[in-house]
Amino acid sequence: MTDTIPVRVWRGGDAGAFQTFDVALRDNQTVLDIVTDIQRRQDPTLSYRFACRVGVCGSCAMTVNGVPRWTCRTHVAKVAAEGVLTLEPLRNLPRLKDLAVDMTPFFDKWQKAGGTFEGRKTRDDAVDPVKPGSRARKAADAAIECINCAVCYAACDVVDWDPDYLGPAALNRVWTLVNDRRHARRSDTLDKAAQSGGCGSCHSQGACMRHCPVGLSPTESIAGLKRALLFSLLGGRL
Amino acid sequence: MIARHRRDRAYLAFLGHRISGIGLAVFLPLHFIVLAEVLSGEAALDSVLAFTAHPVVKAMEWLLLVLVCAHLIFGLRLLMLELRPWRGRGADRRGWILPGLILALAVGTLAMLGVV
Ligand code: HEM
Ligand code: SF4
Ligand code: SF4
Ligand code: FES
Numbered sequence: 001m002t003d004t005i006p007v008r009v010w011r012g013g014d015a016g017a018f019q020t021f022d023v024a025l026r027d028n029q030t031v032l033d034i035v036t037d038i039q040r041r042q043d044p045t046l047s048y049r050f051a052c053r054v055g056v057c058g059s060c061a062m063t064v065n066g067v068p069r070w071t072c073r074t075h076v077a078k079v080a081a082e083g084v085l086t087l088e089p090l091r092n093l094p095r096l097k098d099l100a101v102d103m104t105p106f107f108d109k110w111q112k113a114g115g116t117f118e119g120r121k122t123r124d125d126a127v128d129p130v131k132p133g134s135r136a137r138k139a140a141d142a143a144i145e146c147i148n149c150a151v152c153y154a155a156c157d158v159v160d161w162d163p164d165y166l167g168p169a170a171l172n173r174v175w176t177l178v179n180d181r182r183h184a185r186r187s188d189t190l191d192k193a194a195q196s197g198g199c200g201s202c203h204s205q206g207a208c209m210r211h212c213p214v215g216l217s218p219t220e221s222i223a224g225l226k227r228a229l230l231f232s233l234l235g236g237r238l
Numbered sequence: 239m240i241a242r243h244r245r246d247r248a249y250l251a252f253l254g255h256r257i258s259g260i261g262l263a264v265f266l267p268l269h270f271i272v273l274a275e276v277l278s279g280e281a282a283l284d285s286v287l288a289f290t291a292h293p294v295v296k297a298m299e300w301l302l303l304v305l306v307c308a309h310l311i312f313g314l315r316l317l318m319l320e321l322r323p324w325r326g327r328g329a330d331r332r333g334w335i336l337p338g339l340i341l342a343l344a345v346g347t348l349a350m351l352g353v354v
Contacts, residue, residue, distance in 0.1 A: 066242035091243075155243050204316050205248040206330050219330065223320040230321070 005080060007034055009046065010088040013095045018086070031071035032060050034085065035099065048099035055213065058147030061154070062099050063088040068154035070147075070213040091154040106150045106167070113170035114192035115177060118184045128182050140179035143172050143221045145214055152208035152218055164197035168208035168218030171199050175221035178228060187237065190228055199225040247335045251312050254339065258309035265302050300350045307342035 004022040011019045021038045032050055039046040050060040055073040062071050064079055065086050076085065093101035121128055130137055152168040153159055159167045174193050177183050193199045202222045209217035240249065272289075275282045289295060315334045324330075 068243060157244070203252060204320055205252040206332075207243060207246070207248070209330070210246060210248075211243065217324070217330075219319075220324045223324070226320050227323075 005034075005076070006084050007038065008084065008086040009035075009038065009098070010095075011046075011098055013097055016095075016098075025076065029076045031062070031064050031069070031074045031076055031079065031085065031087070034076060035062075035071065035087065046099070047097045056147060058149035061090055061149045061151045061213075063090060063154065068151045068211055070149055070151060073213065090150055092156070092159045093150065093154070101150075103150060106153055106169070107148075109166045109170045110173060112192075113166045113174050113198070114189050115170060115173040117177060117180065117182075119182055120184045121182075130181060134181075136179040136181060139224065140176040143176045143216055143218075146172060146216060147214060149213065151211050151213055152216075155207040155211040157207065158201055158203060162197065162201060165201045166195075166197055168202075168222065171202070171225060172216060172218040172221040174199075175224050178225065187232070190225070190232060193225045194229050199229070202226075247332050248330070250339075251315065251332075251335045254308050255312040255316075258305040258312070261301070261305045262309055265298070265305070269302065296350070300346050303349050304342050304346035307345045308339060311338035311342060 003025045005025050007021050007023050008018040009021060010016055021042050023034050023037050023042075026033070032053065035046070035048050036050075039048070048060075048062070050072060051057040052059075053072045055070060058070070060071045061068060063069075064071065064074060065082075065084075067079075068090055069079070079085070087099060089095050089099050089101045093103065093106060096102050132141075146169060148169065150169065152172075156165075156168055158165045171193065174189060177189050178186055178193075183189065199222045202219070204219055204223060206217075206219040209219045212218065272286055275286050290299070311334070315331045315338065318334075319329065319331045
């Protein structure tokens with residue numbers, strides 16, 4: 001007989017309850033494997049999201065034993081030290097059903113934060129080279145690999161308290177844009193970062209960076225925005 | 239109980255900063271009222287001195303000092319990590335938190351010992 005682990009899974013939307021499943025333990029099993037196992041063998045009506053299973057797409061995030069995590073690269077052995085798993089949808093986003101949340105507010109805020117690139121050149125112009133070693137490019141590189149998983153958004157208490165706060169991921173994106181020398185509207189983008197609910201709302205205590213599964217630091221990016229805004233204020237440009 | 243995603247020194251710093259900030263906002267006006275009393279004459283000074291000899295008032299004085307120090311240190315920590323570029327490990331200045339707390343307690347206590 002194989003060992004099993006009790007898994008408490010949130011069922012329903014805002015109104016709902018935990019349902020417990022016993023799931024067979026396997027070597028190198030991820031939390032996503034557990035959820036898939038439940039859906040395949042015990043209850044096909046269980047709703048959840050995933051796509052790549054290898055930490056690239058950012059769709060599988062859930063709350064695992066109280067902590068927001070990407071589930072496809074979270075090993076059960078590492079997070080279930082107490083012999084139980086409790087799975088809930090991500091915090092700070094509307095619950096749709098079971099483990100799936102509505103990501104709309106998260107992506108809307110990327111738009112509201114002004115995270116859209118605008119170039120100066122057309123396809124007929126020569127390519128505008130970016131020096132990989134330049135300071136701005138290094139700053140952008142350090143923040144660019146975001147997989148839009150919303151783990152940071154779920155970890156951030158300011159998002160919880162202030163529904164207008166743009167959140168760590170959107171502001172992190174803005175920071176990469178501010179550091180892109182090809183971007184045509186740098187000062188507009190910077191102005192947007194200063195909007196109510198922008199970088200000034202962040203308390204810099206770093207829950208986002210401690211939870212980001214790919215090791216980005218939105219805290220550092222937001223600090224960069226605050227600095228850039230301070231300099232433009234001192235330079236009389238705000 | 240502190241929720242799991244908050245279990246970190248940095249959350250302690252956040253709580254410390256907020257509680258000390260609110261504490262200061264409440265205590266400082268009282269402190270200034272007492273100082274203003276002192277300015278208004280010798281009789282008032284005597285009664286204020288008698289008042290400050292009370293152990294509860296002494297404890298409050300100690301707390302006020304600790305709060306000021308803790309708020310100052312946590313505030314400087316945030317200003318450092320927001321205004322200085324981040325380089326390498328330790329850039330988040332989480333290493334400041336526990337020593338900062340200990341320093342605040344030590345400064346408050348030493349100052350009180352000097353006063354007593
Ligand atoms: C001694 C020098 C001081 C420094 C360096 C300082 C620094 C700071 C900083 C950086 C913040 C922002 C914290 C954040 O973003 O979460 C802050 C918040 C605050 N400060 Fe101070 N401060 C000082 C003195 C004071 C005094 C004298 C008072 C009270 C009269 C005070 C009351 C507050 C309050 C209530 C907050 C809001 C706390 C929060 O949002 O969690 N501060 N302080
Ligand atoms: S550092 Fe700022 S964005 Fe990150 S969790 Fe804290 S408040 Fe939210
Ligand atoms: S910054 Fe990190 S935690 Fe936040 S959405 Fe991007 S990858 Fe996910
Ligand atoms: S399934 Fe793609 S990141 Fe987890």
